Amino acid sequence: MRQKITRRTKKRGEHHLWKGGRYINDAGYYMVYSPEHPRAMKNGYVREHIVISEKAIGGILPNKCQVHHYGDKLDNSKIVICEDQHYHNMIHTRTDSLLYSGDVNRRKCKFCKEYDDIDNLYCKHLKTRSGWNVYHRGCRNKYEMQRKLNNTHAKNETNKGMVPEYGCSRNK
Numbered sequence: 001m002r003q004k005i006t007r008r009t010k011k012r013g014e015h016h017l018w019k020g021g022r023y024i025n026d027a028g029y030y031m032v033y034s035p036e037h038p039r040a041m042k043n044g045y046v047r048e049h050i051v052i053s054e055k056a057i058g059g060i061l062p063n064k065c066q067v068h069h070y071g072d073k074l075d076n077s078k079i080v081i082c083e084d085q086h087y088h089n090m091i092h093t094r095t096d097s098l099l100y101s102g103d104v105n106r107r108k109c110k111f112c113k114e115y116d117d118i119d120n121l122y123c124k125h126l127k128t129r130s131g132w133n134v135y136h137r138g139c140r141n142k143y144e145m146q147r148k149l150n151n152t153h154a155k156n157e158t159n160k161g162m163v164p165e166y167g168c169s170r171n172k
């Protein structure tokens with residue numbers, strides 16, 4: 001009874017998605033039909049770059065490993081197998097730095113969005129997420145001051161009704 005249901009689901013999946021054995025998922029990656037694969041989804045499909053990586057390393061890709069596309073997301077001939085998310089993030093940071101500043105070692109200030117030498121920036125490792133908080137101290141101070149100003153402004157806005165309006169006495 002249970003087997004019958006499984007078979008029906010798979011068949012329906014194939015009928016709907018079958019395009020030469022692969023389709024593009026919502027995230028924009030090729031999916032290939034491989035129902036026996038340990039990472040296969042309910043419809044029996046696996047991300048193609050995982051299957052290709054596993055062929056390259058000759059075994060199962062460990063769960064903490066990630067696959068980076070250095071070309072187009074759909075170009076599975078241009079991939080790098082990363083040992084973990086940290087390594088993958090580093091590739092993206094360095095690639096972006098090279099692209100936007102011409103130097104792989106620069107980092108982007110989260111406030112002014114400019115790339116600069118690490119020596120000029122404050123870099124704080126984020127404990128909760130895998131990544132870094134990077135900014136110029138000056139930009140952060142400016143941001144904090146602006147925030148305080150905005151708060152004061154917001155308070156004044158709330159008190160508006162209580163403050164007498166200028167110009168009224170002249171019209172009287």
Ligand SMILES: [Zn+2]
Pocket residue numbers: 067068069088092
């Ligand atoms: Zn990547």
Ligand SMILES: [Zn+2]
Pocket residue numbers: 109110111112113114135136139
């Ligand atoms: Zn800045």
